Amino acid sequence: MLLSGFSRLSVPCERFRVTYQLQGTEDEVYDRAKDICLEQTVEFPEEFIPEGLIKEHIVGQIESFESYEDNRFLVVISYAIDSAANELTQLFNVIFGNISIKPGIRVEHIELPDALLKNFKGPRFGREGLRELLGVKKRPLIFTALKPMGLTSQELAELAYQFALGGIDIIKDDHGLSNQSFSPYEERVSLCSEAVKKANQETGYHSIYVTNITGPVQEVKKRAITAKERGAGGVLISPGLIGFDMMREIAEDDQIALPVISHPAFLGSYVMGTSGLSHHTLFGQMVRLAGADGTIYPNFGGRFSFSRSECENIVQGTEIPMGNLKPIFPCPAGGMSLASVPESLKVYGNEVAFLIGGGLFKQGPDLIANSRYFRELAERLSE
């Protein structure tokens, strides 16, 4: 039989670290941590792992192990950066691929050395770049969505025009607007980009239209290039639907070079229970690693179920030091109302983009006036 070992692993290996939350008694958890070390790397019976570099470097290593609550432990496991192949897909695979199928394991935090981070450009704009683009120095950004699905492109463009006249910074497609017969992509991106441009000429503001390019694999980049050509100010991507690596690819593309906003559609299952990914890692660290400049998620107190502390956990992920990766905007959404802005500001401070969609219609029949009110609120409260 073979399995004699190998010689091309870079030694000494640099390692990246993943903090897992595990549940059970101390003995159970220790056994499960050892199991993760194998499952996420060699996926092979321990007794047959060849001596040498595979056992010493490829197999995950328990770096620390601490109890932090009854029957809950935080375990840090390190992996050789070589195992991630300098690829986002394989990095996510080592972090949580197979063990996503085992109950009671949650990724709390990831810590990546520069030798691994250097493979990812991360957010092109980040908070600072987006503020510069929008001409907003200090206050929270204000953000809305074009909806409902079923309107024509002309109607959506008219909405975009009104929002921009009222001074909304970022006007995005609802994430369900794709390439439907009633609002085909090319038509919509052209009309909405034009509408926002026209409004900017009247107001002197720098509002941007962010168009949803989530769609078939072979269309995403084409739609991004069309967006650039037609004058859209950014793109919206749902990585749960099209993959984190597609978001990275678009964000890193110098031909496109537009701000990227991440939408959480189809990702909720990762944060619904005691298994999965922490809010911090998923909506903060992973979204940022994949190059988004802003991360949309449901705010506390809205029509979804995230708690205040889970939202704080996301904010941390958007700004915690990660090598050269820029901090990005948390974009709390999901049933936010204008009335909830003051309370939310206490949590977020000024480094936030408040996304109010349907709530902006509830204020009154005049969307321009509602938008102005939103802007004034953000200006007043941030002073």
Added chain:
Amino acid sequence: MLLSGFSRLSVPCERFRVTYQLQGTEDEVYDRAKDICLEQTVEFPEEFIPEGLIKEHIVGQIESFESYEDNRFLVVISYAIDSAANELTQLFNVIFGNISIKPGIRVEHIELPDALLKNFKGPRFGREGLRELLGVKKRPLIFTALKPMGLTSQELAELAYQFALGGIDIIKDDHGLSNQSFSPYEERVSLCSEAVKKANQETGYHSIYVTNITGPVQEVKKRAITAKERGAGGVLISPGLIGFDMMREIAEDDQIALPVISHPAFLGSYVMGTSGLSHHTLFGQMVRLAGADGTIYPNFGGRFSFSRSECENIVQGTEIPMGNLKPIFPCPAGGMSLASVPESLKVYGNEVAFLIGGGLFKQGPDLIANSRYFRELAERLSE
């Protein structure tokens, strides 16, 4: 204000149907079902939805509502096929995009009319095509994996050679083999394809090497084409890492035209709790819709936690009528041993591909003999 309606929706709209399991009292569940109808389509306050086609067609419709257990209800909601824009990404978005972030909602089943299904070619080979390719008429397919990560391409190829000599039908890369320094993709696919070809010449069998092409977006298709050129017999894709639509794109590509096997890495969170997707829908229907010819998942009784009935639920998804989509192979795996084959056969019958990886090493030091034993077992038990 506008929102005057629109005229391009195809009327009468055909609709697709999603069965959700919801928990709560009857009143709560009914309210939540109504909420899903809005959340997954217009995502807009009900009072502002324009009269006419949006309200009548775009908004989801409750088709049926039945209690099936204490506090559990099965609710069928239909959506206009126009809302899915003939795109897999947008279809998945309408089925479960935003509501993935709401607790207590599980997709049990999807039912798509031909007018929608016609946009997806589905599995190119399916069960019948794969049997023909492998020259296996009746017995279960036998399937193994090249591992552990960290071996050189030469060592992996030597393993592939031995497995093929022993008559294993499908020999795949471990799903963690990507493009690591110790086994770069091009080298590995060339050496392993050659090794299996050489063994086939000696045995007269039709074993195939299935290479893992999950990787960066811009690399996946290139790797698939390289696989084709170097003589690999199929490709392995983890849709949880690279997206279901990438799998569809590869499966539908006539230049590639290789069997596609789906791996469940990073998908587990969808089936871990009472929220998410059913095993049937995720590992059966969705994988099949995205064009895979085989779907890998952890078998009952192995080192993962799927139950026997959850596995039966997957099998159902692989073969339930879905327009022109071919039935595909369930590929139970995850700590399967040779000893577990007879019990598993009772569940699966012959229409299965048993994936035994590490377990094949446990049988004894001679991998060729172990592989032969596996094959004989499959032949004997299926008579």
